Amino acid sequence: MGNSFGKVFKISTFGESHGKGLGVIIDGCPAGLPIDEAFIRQELQRRKPGQSKITTQRKEEDECQILSGVFEGKSTGTPIAIVIMNTDQKSKDYSHIADKYRPSHADYTYQEKFGVRDYRGGGRSSARETAARVAAGAVAKLFLKHIGVEINAYVSQAGHIKLDKPYQELDFAEIEKNIVRCPDPEVAQDMIDYIDEIRKNRDTVGGVVSCVAKNVPVGLGEPVFDRLHADLGKSMLSINAVKGFEYGSGFEGVTMLGSEHNDAFYMDGDTVRTKTNHSGGIQGGISNGEDIYFRVAFKPVATIMKDQDSVNQAGDQVTVSGKGRHDPCVVPRAVPIVEAMAALVLADFVLLKRLNKLDV
């Protein structure tokens, strides 16, 4: 329970941060899809720890191995299993807090729920699990590429430093050119300097990842419950440290009048389009063919290298301070995770749509 995601393009992940390794089983990927292993590896490299001075210094190569479901470079329609081994666990960093709860990490709630806990690196609660999601998301992206869907995420805020430009004015080719993954080089440098300063102060800071999906077919999503934005929201809120999700006009939309907010329709040849896109590409839970865009808010990382008040399992008042390798800010590495989760949701709904209508 709780380890699976998706309806047709389904994934189950397994593994802990300081165990032998982790991985994913993808069930429901259509047969015949060319599986570009180099692309899966590249996506994992974008997420891996130890990639720059503003991420955790844990050094994992995150090389993956495909165990099943692929023959002669193509999916076979059977479960695709991908594993990634752990190689740089430093479990001693957690010995001093084995029975103590890090404020705002998952230690207390996990202990209460299961009564047993692999305290090393947060175990299953560690964001290391997201490596498996990124591997699965890469397969979903390959499927979506096949039908022309493109997904790009980027860092739009780190602490108080904001990228105040609409995504239409950004060059997505710039995203991977800097270590914070902000497409504006000047704002990116400010973000990097700020995160580095916070890191040197033994503290952490939050941020925002924005994401845009283009060329999404019309008709993905259900009118009730499994509304496309509801599943996107759940997928994003399922990522470690996420505190908020908004799509389209989001929270800003509340200050607009209906006359300003409504997206007027027009015909572009045979295609129904909207002049504005406050809807964020989704109306009534169903994609309308416009760009889908949303923002995901991440909190500051819980493990800080400063003394904090806490309690231990016996209920004593204690002091806790983090040790070892931690992200000063998660957003640079969250970019590929957000894209992966968006890809998994969209791939799922594309496959579901095939079940809805006779002519698709």
Ligand SMILES: Cc1cc2nc3c(=O)[nH]c(=O)nc-3n(C[C@H](O)[C@H](O)[C@H](O)COP(=O)(O)O)c2cc1C
């Ligand atoms: C990419 C990424 C990296 C993270 N790195 C750390 C980290 O180094 N240390 C830490 O305490 N939390 C880190 N987190 C956050 C924890 O995993 C998260 O706070 C924890 O699972 C508790 O869940 P919650 O914050 O969603 O309540 C990271 C999250 C993400 C998405």
Ligand SMILES: C=C(O[C@@H]1CC(C(=O)O)=C[C@@H](OP(=O)(O)O)[C@H]1O)C(=O)O
């Ligand atoms: C290992 C990864 O990130 C980890 C995520 C994480 C957490 O609490 O979420 C805590 C740290 O774990 P550890 O102390 O075991 O190194 C990060 O390094 C990874 O993303 O691959």
